[in-house]
Amino acid sequence: MSSEKEKKEIAVREKEAIEPASGEPTREGVYYSPVVDIYETDEKITVVADMPGVLKENVEVDIKDGVLTISGAVEQVPERLKPVYREYDVGGYLRRFTIGDKIDSEKISARLDAGVLTLDLPKADRLRARRVEVQAG
Secondary structure, three states, X not given: OOOHHHHHHXXXXXXXXXOOOOOOOOOOOOEEEOOEEEEEOOOEEEEEEEOOOEEEEEEEXXXXXXXXXXXXXXXXXXXXXXXXXXXXXXXXXXXXXXXXXXXXXXXXXXXEEOXXXXXXXXXXXHHOOOOXXXXXX
């Protein structure tokens, strides 16, 4: 028999639609907030976002006024195809993060692989852990 803790660890998280009033009123269509994992090392912060169905050419990563925005458009199902059964709503993805001066925004990199967007946000040089070499004599 499964414990309550095991049930929570494997719980399914439903897609969260972004409401136009609070999300992105200037973009047409339905947008969802992609699920992300964030990791940190001494050198960088890595953001991993699930964006299934998004092609590389339909991903945008922008930084403006300390806000990192990731968005991705999903190709819509052609109208000639009539769904028989659907469990997955199609829509774009949009998520914003506030970044401070701890991040070197000029060196942020992004890659998309199999519907997973990975952003590397290098820390500013002055904040990176550094080992000082001790000189002899």
